Amino acid sequence: MLNIGTVAVIGSGTMGAGIAEVAASHGHQVLVYDIAAEAISRAIDGIRQRLTSRVARGKLSADASEQILARLLPVTDIQALAAADLIIEAASERLEVKKALFAKLAAICPPQTLLTSNTSSISVTAIAADIHHPERVAGLHFFNPAPVMKLVEVVSGLATSPEVADALCELAMNWGKQPVRCQSTPGFIVNRVARPFYSEAWRALEEQVATPEVIDAALREGGGFPMGPLELTDLIGQDVNFAVTCSVFNAFWQERRFLPSLVQQELVLAGRMGKKSGKGVYDWQGDKPEVGWSETVSKRFSPIHVERISDGVTEIDDVLLIETQGETAQSLALRHQRPVVVVDRMEREVAVIAVASSNPDAATQKAICYLQQQGKRVVQIADYPGLLVWRTLAMIANEALDALQKGVASEKDIDTAMRLGVNYPNGPIAWGERLGWQRLLTLLENLQRHYGEERYRPCSLLRQRALLESSYES
Incomplete structure (x- = not known):
């Protein structure tokens, strides 16, 4: 399994070219296959330009660059891929195309050839379903740009042999990557x-x-x-x-x-x-609009009396400043019969707030003044339950726990995948542990009540962890 010499890459787009560069950089002869010869030429030219840039920056010797390029062999006849020990498909993200391609590869290649797909979300089980020796089929999902990004998801379908997954993990590590193992499920871990x-x-x-x-x-x-x-x-x-x-x-x-x-x-x-x-959410041909931070509040609004009532609740004169737990400011103002300003998670110098519509302006200004005195830049949004950061963190942590509970991947691999695959500052499960499971559970339950939607349903593992957290604290 581990004696992988020749690697074939199917598809010469951005991902295919990047994967081919990685394999060639680690000593493999690489068959670069595409039905269009000019597409292969463009891909190899792009690799040459990247290597030339690395040589110019002193990151690579000219001799090593030439050796890498010499290992890249253009192939337009699919029959030539029978010589490969490992094939990595990085072509169309359409199941019917992949199934037809893998059936052809299975007929061409000997049973020991490993057949893998760089798919980001298509079922590996489905790809392998109709071919001979489906145990050698797996997902090998790189992240863009493949030469730079460390993460590789090694995806096992229903028939994938554990030895095949082991071999692919070892190969990824030999290529300087960090593999994570997961089962074939929609989106795998990261997506x-x-x-x-x-x-x-x-x-x-x-x-x-x-x-x-x-x-x-x-x-x-x-x-x-x-x-x-x-x-x-x-x-x-x-x-x-x-x-x-x-x-x-x-x-x-x-x-x-x-x-x-x-x-x-x-x-x-x-x-x-x-x-x-050139355009999407933003106009990339012009300047990005600036955030409308609240103006500095006059000192006449400086709070007279500030008292921390409990974790996440501060009293500023007659105003309650409450860190969100998934309820609107107006609902809290009605419950407490006083002005309320709700604030989002404040790890850094930014404070996102929402205010009750019944607040006197002076009450809201006191809260803004207090936050500015704490060194925060303040921006006000609509009265939105859970605000922006807290509800997003709760949903990410909930999804990570759901994947863990359903056996998609281990806790360690889920956290590693999210840190390396999309550069999250923390793994979502470690993050949830730090934020507090009960806090996240309460926030999601409040969102579910507010919207009346299944979208915010807490998974059962979140409820279990919140319960254990409560029992430890008591």
Whole structure:
């Protein structure tokens, strides 16, 4: 299994070329297959340019660059792939195309040839269903750009041999990658657990809670994510991101928590694909709009008396400043019979707030003044339950626990995948542990009551962990 000499890569697009570069850089002869010879030429030219850049920066010797290029062999006859020990398919993301291709490969190649797909969400079990020796079929999902990104998802279908998965994990490590193992399920680890990061942002935009730049700033600067969700979809490509969401949604039998966004669909229909087309959520040919931070409040609003009543609740004169637990500011104001300002998670210097419509303006200004005195930049959004950061974190952690409970992957591999695959500042399960399972459970239950939707249903493992957390504390 581990004696992998020749590697074949099917498809010479961005991912195929990147994977071919990785394999050739680690000493393998690489058969680069495409039905169009000019596509292979473009791919190899792109690899040559990247290697030349590395040589110019002193990251690679000229001799090593030439050796890597010499290992890349263009192939337009699929029969030639019979010489490969490992085949990595990085072609069309359509099941019927993959099934036909793998059936042809199984007929051409000897039984010991490992057949893998770089698919990001299509069932490995389905790909392998109709071929001889399905135990040698697996997913080998790289992340873009493949030469740079460390993560590789090694995906086992129903028939995949454990020895095949072991061999692929060892190969990925030999290539300087970090493999994570998972079962074939819609979206695997990363594209499943990451869905709420995008979907909660689209929902906020649909409900006109805040402008795109505020939503992105909240998640980026208040949540610690490297990019905001809307700007990230522009970078990925709205068509690509929307297609993955639709694929996961349909594969889960229209599970509501994966519901695609009509706003995103409109962008795709309009051809506004993001950075690659010049326009998406943002106009990439102009300046990105700036966040409308609250002006510095006059000192006459400085609070007279500040008292921390409990964890997450501060009294500022007659105003309650409450860290969100999934209820609107107005519902809290009615319950407490006093002005309420709800604030989102504040890990950094940003404070996103929502205020009760019944608040006197002076009461809201006192809360803003207090937050500014704590060194926060404040931005106000509509009265939205769970605000932006807390509800997103709760949904991501809930999805990660659901994947864990259903045996998709181990806790360690789920956290590793999300840190390395999409650069989250923390793994979602470790993050949930730190944030508090009971807190996340309460927030989701409040959101479920508010919307009356299954979308915010807490998974049973979240309830179990919240219960254990409560018993430890008591």
